Amino acid sequence: MKKTLFDKVWDAHVVKEMKNKLQILYIDKHLIHEVTSPQAFNELEQRGIPVFRPEQIVATADHNTPTTDQHLPVKDEMSRKQLEQLNKNCAKNNITLYDLGHKYNGIAHVMAPELGITQPGMTMVCGDSHTSTHGAFGSIAFGIGTSQVAQVFASQCLLLEKPKSLRITVNGTLKPGVLPKDVILYIIAKLGTNSGTGYFCEYAGTVFEEMSMEGRMTVCNMSIEMGARGGMIAPDETTFDYIKGREFAPQGEEFDKKVAYWKTLPTDEGAVFDQEYHFKAEDIEPMITFGTNPGMGIKIHENIPAEDNASFEKSLAYMDFKKGQSLVDQKINYVFIGSCTNGRIEDFRAAANYIKGKTKADHVTAWLVPGSQQVAKQIEEEGLKDIFEQAGFQLRQPGCSACLAMNDDKIPEGEYCVSTSNRNFEGRQGQGARTILASPLVAAATAINGKIIDITKQAV
Amino acid sequence: MDKFTKLTSSAIPLAIENIDTDQIIPARFLKATDKEGFGENLFRDWRFNKDGSINTEFPLNDKTYSGSILVAGDNFGCGSSREHAAWAVQGYGIKVVVSSFFADIFKGNALNNGVLPIQVSPAFLEELFAEIKKDPTTLIEVDLGNQKITILSADSSEDFDISDYKKTCLINGYDDIDFLVSNKDDIEAFEGSRA
Numbered sequence: 001m002k003k004t005l006f007d008k009v010w011d012a013h014v015v016k017e018m019k020n021k022l023q024i025l026y027i028d029k030h031l032i033h034e035v036t037s038p039q040a041f042n043e044l045e046q047r048g049i050p051v052f053r054p055e056q057i058v059a060t061a062d063h064n065t066p067t068t069d070q071h072l073p074v075k076d077e078m079s080r081k082q083l084e085q086l087n088k089n090c091a092k093n094n095i096t097l098y099d100l101g102h103k104y105n106g107i108a109h110v111m112a113p114e115l116g117i118t119q120p121g122m123t124m125v126c127g128d129s130h131t132s133t134h135g136a137f138g139s140i141a142f143g144i145g146t147s148q149v150a151q152v153f154a155s156q157c158l159l160l161e162k163p164k165s166l167r168i169t170v171n172g173t174l175k176p177g178v179l180p181k182d183v184i185l186y187i188i189a190k191l192g193t194n195s196g197t198g199y200f201c202e203y204a205g206t207v208f209e210e211m212s213m214e215g216r217m218t219v220c221n222m223s224i225e226m227g228a229r230g231g232m233i234a235p236d237e238t239t240f241d242y243i244k245g246r247e248f249a250p251q252g253e254e255f256d257k258k259v260a261y262w263k264t265l266p267t268d269e270g271a272v273f274d275q276e277y278h279f280k281a282e283d284i285e286p287m288i289t290f291g292t293n294p295g296m297g298i299k300i301h302e303n304i305p306a307e308d309n310a311s312f313e314k315s316l317a318y319m320d321f322k323k324g325q326s327l328v329d330q331k332i333n334y335v336f337i338g339s340c341t342n343g344r345i346e347d348f349r350a351a352a353n354y355i356k357g358k359t360k361a362d363h364v365t366a367w368l369v370p371g372s373q374q375v376a377k378q379i380e381e382e383g384l385k386d387i388f389e390q391a392g393f394q395l396r397q398p399g400c401s402a403c404l405a406m407n408d409d410k411i412p413e414g415e416y417c418v419s420t421s422n423r424n425f426e427g428r429q430g431q432g433a434r435t436i437l438a439s440p441l442v443a444a445a446t447a448i449n450g451k452i453i454d455i456t457k458q459a460v
Numbered sequence: 461m462d463k464f465t466k467l468t469s470s471a472i473p474l475a476i477e478n479i480d481t482d483q484i485i486p487a488r489f490l491k492a493t494d495k496e497g498f499g500e501n502l503f504r505d506w507r508f509n510k511d512g513s514i515n516t517e518f519p520l521n522d523k524t525y526s527g528s529i530l531v532a533g534d535n536f537g538c539g540s541s542r543e544h545a546a547w548a549v550q551g552y553g554i555k556v557v558v559s560s561f562f563a564d565i566f567k568g569n570a571l572n573n574g575v576l577p578i579q580v581s582p583a584f585l586e587e588l589f590a591e592i593k594k595d596p597t598t599l600i601e602v603d604l605g606n607q608k609i610t611i612l613s614a615d616s617s618e619d620f621d622i623s624d625y626k627k628t629c630l631i632n633g634y635d636d637i638d639f640l641v642s643n644k645d646d647i648e649a650f651e652g653s654r655a
Contacts, residue, residue: 015650145568314476
């Protein structure tokens with residue numbers, strides 16, 4: 001039988017099939033962080049169950065960590081306690097932790113790929129919905145709730161029904177200035193925020209084949225924003241080149257053996273998907289969102305559509321936008337470049353490329369938050385730090401930061417923030433804050449101009 | 461986990477689509493290391509005005525409405541995987557959430573905490589909203605055994621889906637950990653076969 005990439009990886013991890021469609025699925029790697037793990041550790045302790053495979057778990061501190069003065073004790077008491085709890089739990093259960101300040105610390109979904117922990121053909125989970133990011137390597141990776149974190153602690157397995165399969169194919173050549181973020185925002189705007197619910201999505205076609213690993217991660221990261229538990233891209237030479245030589249990647253002969261296996265993973269010609277969509281690369285333009293879910297996106301020069309729907313109107317009222325309005329020339333006071341969606345080196349290169357030799361508008365507060373310590377180091381080594389500082393941007397320390405504003409990086413009430421993160425939900429970046437999602441290029445251009453500009457009119 | 465079999469209650473209507481988990485429980489309340497107290501902050505930024513006063517227009521604060529069933533618009537629970545959203549719903553005293561569509565992760569999290577998510581047709585959801593509007597005390601009966609939800613005043617009902625396994629778990633208050641741990645021999649054999 002012809003199989004999809006998803007089938008091949010899934011089927012290789014089924015421990016046991018139950019009679020009621022449920023399957024026990026084996027999990028290769030489990031990433032944990034401070035926010036969604038403490039209750040799972042408590043659960044196990046209360047039941048007297050040990051952590052089954054601690055060596056397959058990697059922990060990082062990312063969600064509530066400060067992005068300044070990380071060498072000092074964390075000021076916020078609740079955050080500090082949560083981080084201490086992660087420390088204690090990891091020490092007690094022999095789990096590797098990349099704590100605040102560690103050279104490998106960073107957002108789980110930035111840190112694991114760059115260390116070579118993420119590999120094709122794996123199953124990976126984390127108590128975070130953006131775990132879908134790792135699917136960029138041809139792994140099955142998805143977010144889980146805390147009860148499931150406890151299940152994986154206890155058994156290294158989950159009890160699941162196999163999701164349906166979906167393929168989104170984008171062929172052609174992207175226009176200049178169109179980044180991977182625009183591709184995924186375009187897809188979600190076309191299909192809607194719940195189009196992928198119940199599915200695992202494979203992204204195929206020349207656009208993804210030609211994309212860097214960083215770009216593929218941006219795309220897979222936002223699969224959950226259309227409801228899909230995970231996104232996947234077939235592993236190829238780009239994938240193998242990226243992994244080769246990384247800290248925890250297989251080395252030497254072992255690597256070659258793995259590559260031979262990874263090459264068998266791509267979807268068989270003629271394999272059938274439950275659902276398919278096709279888009280043309282040439283139709284995609286730089287995107288921005290105008291509402292309070294990631295599906296409410298438009299091409300940057302388009303006007304906000306006029307929908308007669310109470311939820312749509314509630315959303316526009318929150319954003320203080322009107323139907324038919326253009327967002328070009330909209331004054332913006334805050335810009336955030338970072339997150340597990342766009343906090344990788346390539347994102348900062350794209351921003352720096354635009355920013356170089358320019359200065360940000362006076363009224364703009366522009367935060368740059370690397371996704372990991374390694375990205376921060378690269379920013380410095382490549383000289384991007386100087387470009388950012390000369391332009392008046394604030395380069396902060398790694399973490400999830402203003403993507404979800406659990407730490408002090410909050411956008412004030414009523415303010416607009418052009419953000420490279422993944423969610424424009426009400427209050428996501430701070431109570432009453434208004435988020436406009438965009439690519440690192442659009443975010444950088446907004447900071448320089450102090451307003452949203454039609455980037456397609458500039459040579460980029 | 462609490463057991464669930466049957467429930468008859470009035471309902472609280474929340475006719476908003478795409479209610480995400482950031483609304484159900486905002487991120488700033490995710491710093492606890494236990495499961496207690498999240499109910500107090502359910503829909504925090506919709507229940508309270510900016511000055512901290514109670515938003516009396518919000519259905520959960522509107523004395524007209526009461527009960528342990530929440531009826532919500534399409535695509536409830538989208539966004540983050542935070543199980544804190546399910547803890548908040550449960551902690552507030554909600555035992556059933558009805559919508560025409562649920563996001564995957566929330567649905568699973570709810571079931572793992574003894575909260576029953578019931579997916580109904582868009583037409584039945586409209587009828588529910590209309591009946592509650594007409595009479596906020598209207599009673600809704602949820603019968604998990606027979607997988608049936610009924611608007612008693614309108615004598616209108618609809619069957620709903622739930623996996624047999626999850627149904628058994630809810631009725632008995634079991635969860636997946638017990639089941640998975642009981643399969644440890646198979647799991648170890650699987651590991652051995654891959655080595």
